[in-house]
Amino acid sequence: RGTGEPVVGLITKTDTNPFFVTMKKGAQQAADEQGVDLQTFAGKVDGDNEAQVQAIENLISFGAKGFLITPNDSKAIVPSIDRAKQADMLVIALDTPVDPPDAVDATFATDNFEAGRLIGEWAKAKFSTGGTQARIAMLDLNPNQVSVDVQRDQGFLEGFGVDIGDPARIGDENDPRIAGHDVTDGNEEGGRTAMENLLQKDPTINLVYTINEPAAAGAYEALKAAGREREVTIVSVDGGCPGVDNVAKGVIGATSMQFPIKMAQLGVEAIAQYAKDGTRPQNTAGKDFVDTGVQLITDDPQAGVEAKDSAWGRQNCWG
Amino acid sequence: MATTTADFETRRHDSFGLRVQHLLHGNPVLGPLAVLVVAIIAFSIVNVRFFSAANLSLVLLQVTVIATLALGQTLIILTAGIDLSAGAIAVFSSILMALFCTDAGMPAPIALLLGFACGTAMGALNGLLVTRIKLPPFIVTLGTLTIFFSLNAVVSNSETVRGADMPGLMTWTGQSIPIGDFRLSYGSIIMLLLFGFFAYALSSTAWGKHVYATGDDVEAARLAGIRTGRVLFSVYTTAGLLYAIAGWILIGRLASASPNVGTEYNLDSITAVVLGGTSLFGGRGGVIGTLIGALIVGVFRNGLQLAGVEVVWQGFAIGLLVLIAVSIDQWIRKVKT
Amino acid sequence: MATTTADFETRRHDSFGLRVQHLLHGNPVLGPLAVLVVAIIAFSIVNVRFFSAANLSLVLLQVTVIATLALGQTLIILTAGIDLSAGAIAVFSSILMALFCTDAGMPAPIALLLGFACGTAMGALNGLLVTRIKLPPFIVTLGTLTIFFSLNAVVSNSETVRGADMPGLMTWTGQSIPIGDFRLSYGSIIMLLLFGFFAYALSSTAWGKHVYATGDDVEAARLAGIRTGRVLFSVYTTAGLLYAIAGWILIGRLASASPNVGTEYNLDSITAVVLGGTSLFGGRGGVIGTLIGALIVGVFRNGLQLAGVEVVWQGFAIGLLVLIAVSIDQWIRKVKT
Amino acid sequence: MTPVLEAKNLTKRYGRVVAIDGSDLELLPGEILAVIGDNGAGKSSLIKALSGALVPDSGEIRLDGEPVRFRNPMDARSAGIETVYQTLAVAPGLDIADNLFLGREERRSGPLGTIFRMLDRKHMRSEARRHMTELGVGTLQNIGQAVESLSGGQRQAVAVARSAAFGSKVVILDEPTAALGVKEGNRVLQLIRDVRDRGLPVILISHNMPHVFEVADRIHIQRLGRRIAVITPQSHSMSDAVAIMTGAAPPPGE
Amino acid sequence: MTPVLEAKNLTKRYGRVVAIDGSDLELLPGEILAVIGDNGAGKSSLIKALSGALVPDSGEIRLDGEPVRFRNPMDARSAGIETVYQTLAVAPGLDIADNLFLGREERRSGPLGTIFRMLDRKHMRSEARRHMTELGVGTLQNIGQAVESLSGGQRQAVAVARSAAFGSKVVILDEPTAALGVKEGNRVLQLIRDVRDRGLPVILISHNMPHVFEVADRIHIQRLGRRIAVITPQSHSMSDAVAIMTGAAPPPGE
Numbered sequence A: 001r002g003t004g005e006p007v008v009g010l011i012t013k014t015d016t017n018p019f020f021v022t023m024k025k026g027a028q029q030a031a032d033e034q035g036v037d038l039q040t041f042a043g044k045v046d047g048d049n050e051a052q053v054q055a056i057e058n059l060i061s062f063g064a065k066g067f068l069i070t071p072n073d074s075k076a077i078v079p080s081i082d083r084a085k086q087a088d089m090l091v092i093a094l095d096t097p098v099d100p101p102d103a104v105d106a107t108f109a110t111d112n113f114e115a116g117r118l119i120g121e122w123a124k125a126k127f128s129t130g131g132t133q134a135r136i137a138m139l140d141l142n143p144n145q146v147s148v149d150v151q152r153d154q155g156f157l158e159g160f161g162v163d164i165g166d167p168a169r170i171g172d173e174n175d176p177r178i179a180g181h182d183v184t185d186g187n188e189e190g191g192r193t194a195m196e197n198l199l200q201k202d203p204t205i206n207l208v209y210t211i212n213e214p215a216a217a218g219a220y221e222a223l224k225a226a227g228r229e230r231e232v233t234i235v236s237v238d239g240g241c242p243g244v245d246n247v248a249k250g251v252i253g254a255t256s257m258q259f260p261i262k263m264a265q266l267g268v269e270a271i272a273q274y275a276k277d278g279t280r281p282q283n284t285a286g287k288d289f290v291d292t293g294v295q296l297i298t299d300d301p302q303a304g305v306e307a308k309d310s311a312w313g314r315q316n317c318w319g
Numbered sequence B, C: 001m002a003t004t005t006a007d008f009e010t011r012r013h014d015s016f017g018l019r020v021q022h023l024l025h026g027n028p029v030l031g032p033l034a035v036l037v038v039a040i041i042a043f044s045i046v047n048v049r050f051f052s053a054a055n056l057s058l059v060l061l062q063v064t065v066i067a068t069l070a071l072g073q074t075l076i077i078l079t080a081g082i083d084l085s086a087g088a089i090a091v092f093s094s095i096l097m098a099l100f101c102t103d104a105g106m107p108a109p110i111a112l113l114l115g116f117a118c119g120t121a122m123g124a125l126n127g128l129l130v131t132r133i134k135l136p137p138f139i140v141t142l143g144t145l146t147i148f149f150s151l152n153a154v155v156s157n158s159e160t161v162r163g164a165d166m167p168g169l170m171t172w173t174g175q176s177i178p179i180g181d182f183r184l185s186y187g188s189i190i191m192l193l194l195f196g197f198f199a200y201a202l203s204s205t206a207w208g209k210h211v212y213a214t215g216d217d218v219e220a221a222r223l224a225g226i227r228t229g230r231v232l233f234s235v236y237t238t239a240g241l242l243y244a245i246a247g248w249i250l251i252g253r254l255a256s257a258s259p260n261v262g263t264e265y266n267l268d269s270i271t272a273v274v275l276g277g278t279s280l281f282g283g284r285g286g287v288i289g290t291l292i293g294a295l296i297v298g299v300f301r302n303g304l305q306l307a308g309v310e311v312v313w314q315g316f317a318i319g320l321l322v323l324i325a326v327s328i329d330q331w332i333r334k335v336k337t
Numbered sequence D, E: 001m002t003p004v005l006e007a008k009n010l011t012k013r014y015g016r017v018v019a020i021d022g023s024d025l026e027l028l029p030g031e032i033l034a035v036i037g038d039n040g041a042g043k044s045s046l047i048k049a050l051s052g053a054l055v056p057d058s059g060e061i062r063l064d065g066e067p068v069r070f071r072n073p074m075d076a077r078s079a080g081i082e083t084v085y086q087t088l089a090v091a092p093g094l095d096i097a098d099n100l101f102l103g104r105e106e107r108r109s110g111p112l113g114t115i116f117r118m119l120d121r122k123h124m125r126s127e128a129r130r131h132m133t134e135l136g137v138g139t140l141q142n143i144g145q146a147v148e149s150l151s152g153g154q155r156q157a158v159a160v161a162r163s164a165a166f167g168s169k170v171v172i173l174d175e176p177t178a179a180l181g182v183k184e185g186n187r188v189l190q191l192i193r194d195v196r197d198r199g200l201p202v203i204l205i206s207h208n209m210p211h212v213f214e215v216a217d218r219i220h221i222q223r224l225g226r227r228i229a230v231i232t233p234q235s236h237s238m239s240d241a242v243a244i245m246t247g248a249a250p251p252p253g254e
């Protein structure tokens, strides 16, 4: 240690999710290019705010120039970020914004509401061409109403044309097309169990929104076991390579791809820049964050919804 | 009973109530069973769809992995231990066997057996630490839990291995035989056979008696000439194998091997064991109770969703129901003495 | 020692080794302490920055909440119980006191006291279920854990309450007194005072003896005329209060009350207790060991990060180190007999 | 003379096992009442019912002629009934002094005791050593030893010392000399006489006939869960007693 | 005549407590050797060292003249030494038959036993009842009762029955009659004689001098952790023995 290179921190939600693993790889690559010393931290589980607070404390004590963080608790992390900023650090939120958003110097993120809205619009177009009445199952993350979960869920419903009520709350809609909500913890097992139970509750479900692609894969297994996989459309968000493969195989109808490597690279570059000459990054015009983009991937394109196919997706996927 | 007039006489004079007492006395699983039956009846009333063959087969399917884990957990808890690494071993084993037959290109049976061997070895590691260095099981398995989870993340690169990329044997446990509307998966069949096997081994073999004696009072068992170290080691090793089998069943269930599942497995499996009436202090209980305990949890989870209870309130309801279930069991036990 | 020539004689003939034995025999916390010292020395060698006043004060700050929770947990484990709801009570109490003084607009001292009262009541609920319905503590707190977490989500609407919106008293625990480079937070002071208080209460009051006797052998304690029900109830209730205080310290530490923290608190607090040498079977151990146990975990976490160990491998290293720490402790104990 | 302690028609069943089957007992003021009977005759169960350690299924208990209901050992203890159980009921991890004073610890005098509720450990320890020496247990090397590491007889002495020191109305001893050596056993017999001479009646369960015949004023014979006779050392010989107890001879008066 | 079992200069310390302080012991073929001594004299510790339950700090143990090292009770047991400990060492949750056969369960004959390793529960139960009846414990109402619910004496009978049934070289009994009734105690004495008559030597620890003098061939007197004398019932009277044991009289030959 002690190479004299400026220290840059990366604090992810967990260290087991492929999304963050990818993000870390991207950051490491950029750090090597920029000649900075990357220190990585992670929460023990999703939602583990305290580990992130400790990570910031450690970074302050290391004298880091700045750090990138995917906050586990958007609000609760803010006081720690304030302390870091007092120590003249550049703080960048990655993937998940903090609350209030201007507590950080910049946010490099997927517009999760937009990601949800894209698959919602696609599904709406598909169902209106098919002429069938939709029965929707909503497979969310967990009961905590975290921002990513809320934004994707509400974005999807908005895109599909459902009155979403309070856009900050999941489950306050009373559209009869929604057959039910359940939580998946964002993994295959949760996805399968939730799908199984919702199918028991309402066997006529034909459209499934999933918080991410592992949950989608689990939901597909449940549908397959019930013999309904052909009649049901699954939409998801992420753009991981297994997810894109599943689009190609017809398991997932459409998914919104996000770009974690880009997020991490932009973030590391911004801090390296700041370390060099003190310039701070600028937000995307009209948004309170730097939108790293989102791309709808489907092999069943619908009129009026811009999309790329799974071949393009394979080349640009992560993980 | 082998004997005697005395038995017979007391019995003859018994009131009906006392006979029920004796029945319960001889069959400690009746408590959990009563809870299960009540739960099933209650949920059937709330939602008629609950008590359909299709839904019940779903409940069985959903508890299969947890029940298999809880079987290993029961063995360990019977020896007054506890295993926090159960979920980690299962998930890590499933990742290993998946990687063996995909990345490493081994034939499926070999990959499977090697996966079992790895799970067994992980269990054996726990056993060694417990018996040789004489560390408390809680801390041993807490340590190996984090170790296995890290290794798991490193080895798998946190990436899911798809079932489609594996030979059919790996996902075979997920297939099922339809019996009318009831769909019995091979995984569930394996699980039930394992339960039968261990119910027998615990009640009718010398090994079973030694497990109970060791859990009851390890010092007394040692003085009575039981090699308690060997018994404990055999239990942890066996549990490791059972977890690996649970890992195999898990691959079938998810049609993939995912490194990110299973965070709740330990608590869930311990819950099943305790709901099934096995004492955390060792020496009392059995595996059939555990099976019922696992089913109770599965029935609650599924039943609440079908009853349309909101997700935030489901946790509340499950907590409450667990407490009520154990209270009922406790009440039934009280009648006994 | 009050007595006697016999003592004195054996002592006089003792070799140096035997004297060390006796020292360790009389002071069971020396084992964990040795582990802590070794860890500190090792990490200081790896990275000089570790053994700085600033960094050590950071470690103390980082363990404060866990240590306070582990204090309550120790009381319960001493009675042969276990509390899985510790983290949930702390977090729920912190949310409640935050909401009392923001949404409900109460004056800060009242909100704080009401928050403590709520935590105490939650502990008392555990105590009632354990003593009245005689349910096993594991299952009681498993049930209330999920109940409290759900209520927490419902009450808080899963939203974080910002410290900036609260009166200063609520976040006061996060402020600190600088002693040179060492920054001692008020939260840490409260925690240390609580440890002192309970170390005294356990070793030098009748209540403490009754806690030990109850944990040692509840039936014997009952026959000896101890109202074991009351003792248990007092322990669970006190633990609830301690968790609520931990919740207050948590608000200061995070400068906010967040409903989503604390999922790992139970395991962490139990780890601290066990590393501190308290037996999960009750009746053996004490709170000073727990403080050391909590510090061991904090030192490992911080030291590994400073040593530049990668995140995936940190879990591995912590698992390994926990095992090594307990092994060393075990080895020291062995010397004793 | 009203009996100090009286049990009428007590019954206790465990599932299919009958432990007490309509048993009576009377303890007169100032007497030593021995209870003898085969293994499993229900002696321990009977005195557990008297000391609140078990709640009988039916039957009545009277203390000084008043019906009482003990729901737990603490109830009986506050009524002045002190019991040494056959299983000893000691807290294995605590030391001798702690066990001796368990449930009625002595506090320091002054504010340390009243405000800080500090125990007077030194005094309790020296008292403990005194009690143990009084019982003839001189082999004790370390008064701070945990009770679990004591020899069988030493442990029994702890339990006996406790009851003798604290009984205020009735002292019940379930096989107090079983694990004791000759000298220690005799000391306990002496102790029992001392307690009686202090005016407290004693119930003594023992299988040791010489002991029983040495100290008892009356002997209650228990058989198959019920009292079948009450004799005195004057009216009957040891072999008569054993014969009645084992069923070899009919009980007197039948 | 080489002793069957011989201990030389055994020592065992627990921290500051000395339990065995350079003690010797010799057990000759076919004899009943009684070990007596005050409470805490180290009798139980001594025989625990002989049966592998504790590993002495120093000293030597010889079986049939060969030095042996028992690291655990199983070692001693496979060498044919069967022990009844003072703490009884029964598994409280198991029933009588299970405890009696613990560690050497009997399997069914035929494939059920060899392949399925099924226990012959029926046979073990009837054997258990036979053993208990042989010891005079006739009050047992339910042979399937868990041992923890037995009376003190019944529990002791289980432990004694086990050792008597299975000892093949030496039988060691640590206060086997302490909790037993008169009849049951006499049966155990008879059992001890029967075992001796089968050719097995027996070590009997007891505080009951009449019992000791009734059955013992030689009497080993333990005091403060060491053997201070070996006498015989013919050479000394009971009161001599007690005097030597308690230190009131000097050991013979000094």
Ligand SMILES: Nc1ncnc2c1ncn2[C@@H]1O[C@H](COP(=O)(O)OP(=O)(O)OP(=O)(O)O)[C@@H](O)[C@H]1O
Binding pocket: D014, D017, D018, D019, D020, D037, D038, D039, D040, D041, D042, D043, D044, D045, D046, D086, E139, E140, E141, E145, E148, E149, E150, E151, E152, E153, E154, E179, E181
């Ligand atoms: N908890 C219990 N469950 C079932 N049976 C029990 C229980 N407690 C006692 N018994 C039975 O009740 C009967 C009487 O037991 P008790 O302990 O009163 O006998 P005792 O006269 O004290 O014998 P001992 O002289 O051996 O101590 C015995 O047959 C015993 O097995």
Ligand SMILES: Nc1ncnc2c1ncn2[C@@H]1O[C@H](COP(=O)(O)OP(=O)(O)OP(=O)(O)O)[C@@H](O)[C@H]1O
Binding pocket: D139, D140, D141, D145, D148, D149, D150, D151, D152, D153, D154, D179, D181, E014, E017, E018, E019, E020, E037, E038, E039, E040, E041, E042, E043, E044, E045, E046, E086
């Ligand atoms: N584990 C232990 N730790 C500390 N001291 C012990 C331990 N075990 C035994 N001792 C001490 O060693 C001495 C001898 O004990 P031991 O049990 O051998 O006596 P004993 O002769 O069998 O007495 P008794 O007739 O009362 O059974 C006693 O003073 C006892 O307190």
Ligand SMILES: [Mg+2]
Binding pocket: D043, D044, D045, D086, D174, E151, E152, E153
């Ligand atoms: Mg008795």
Ligand SMILES: [Mg+2]
Binding pocket: D151, D152, D153, E043, E044, E045, E086, E174
């Ligand atoms: Mg002894």
